[in-house]
Amino acid sequence: MKRYRGTIITIILFGLVLLFIFLFIYQYFGYNKYIYYGKDAPIITELHxxxxxxxxxxxxxxxxxxxxxxxxxxxxxxxxxxxxxxxxxxxxxxxxxxxxxxxxxxxxxxxxxxxxxxxxxxxxxxxxxxxxxxxxxxxxxxxxxxxxxxxxxxxxxxxxxxxxxxxxxxxxxxxxxxxxxxxxxxxxx
CATH class of the missing domain: 3.30.1380.10 (Muramoyl-pentapeptide Carboxypeptidase; domain 2)
Structure with missing residues (x-):
């Protein structure tokens, strides 16, 4: 049982990392509706x-x-x-x-x-x-x-x-x- 406990913890941690990555991508890029420019964002001068x-x-x-x-x-x-x-x-x-x-x-x-x-x-x-x-x-x-x-x-x-x-x-x-x-x-x- 102790042998499987380490594997289960690893799988759970890996799943949490994947979930965090998915949530980060969704929050910032959700469904490909957005463009991320960061510090290089163009200056906006008119209505979208x-x-x-x-x-x-x-x-x-x-x-x-x-x-x-x-x-x-x-x-x-x-x-x-x-x-x-x-x-x-x-x-x-x-x-x-x-x-x-x-x-x-x-x-x-x-x-x-x-x-x-x-x-x-x-x-x-x-x-x-x-x-x-x-x-x-x-x-x-x-x-x-x-x-x-x-x-x-x-x-x-x-x-x-x-x-x-x-x-x-x-x-x-x-x-x-x-x-x-x-x-x-x-x-x-």
């Missing part, structure tokens, strides 16, 4: 192609419901993110973000902000506004469409509700993005 296409589709679907919406912000540089973070803290204005440069999905081209456009062409952030007169807030209709397209909504967050914010994380955390992991530009559904 899938996020861009889904954003355009969102605006089109809103227009089909007679809702005039605009994308007010998409990709955001780390410098701009730091300026927004300073607002209400070091500069005048209200606090509009809790994310510093490199801590926002905007910085990785994976988020957009939107507003409604009223009859006079003014941008508004009134979540109760019903411009198409169907007794459903236009904001709610946009959020429903956005979620159907795969966006996550900042209004669902537990703290610091960010109602104009929509993002597609592709399952990646900010920490993973900071380490150089990026979603591929074409992801098989």
């Amino acid at each position: 192609p899938i996020v861009s296409a889904k954003s355009k589709e969102l605006v089109e679907k809103a227009n089909q419901k007679n809702i005039s919406m605009v994308i007010t912000e998409s990709f955001r540089s780390t410098e701009r993110q730091d300026k927004l973070y300073a607002q209400g803290r070091k500069t005048e204005g209200n606090i509009v973000t809790h994310a510093q440069g490199g801590e926002s999905y905007h910085n990785y081209g994976l988020a957009i902000d939107f507003a409604l456009e009223d009859e006079e062409g003014n941008y508004i952030w009134d979540t109760a506004y019903d411009g198409n007169g169907n007794h459903i807030a236009d904001w709610d209709e946009i959020v429903i469409i956005a979620k159907e397209l795969g966006f996550e909504w900042g209004g669902d967050w537990r703290s610091f509700k960010d109602y104009p914010h929509l993002q597609m994380t592709f399952g990646l955390s900010i920490k993973q993005l900071q380490r150089g992991l990026r979603p591929k530009t074409e992801i098989a559904e």
Whole structure:
């Protein structure tokens, strides 16, 4: 029995090592959806192609419901993110973000902000506004469409509700993005 005990322990340890390797690969590369660049990650300067296409589709679907919406912000540089973070803290204005440069999905081209456009062409952030007169807030209709397209909504967050914010994380955390992991530009559904 003692002879087999060493073999059993070796098999268990080998199995645990294989499991750890599998979990590591799955966490960082899961189903071949991601590219790992590490420190050589390219500088992002625009929306991810899938996020861009889904954003355009969102605006089109809103227009089909007679809702005039605009994308007010998409990709955001780390410098701009730091300026927004300073607002209400070091500069005048209200606090509009809790994310510093490199801590926002905007910085990785994976988020957009939107507003409604009223009859006079003014941008508004009134979540109760019903411009198409169907007794459903236009904001709610946009959020429903956005979620159907795969966006996550900042209004669902537990703290610091960010109602104009929509993002597609592709399952990646900010920490993973900071380490150089990026979603591929074409992801098989």
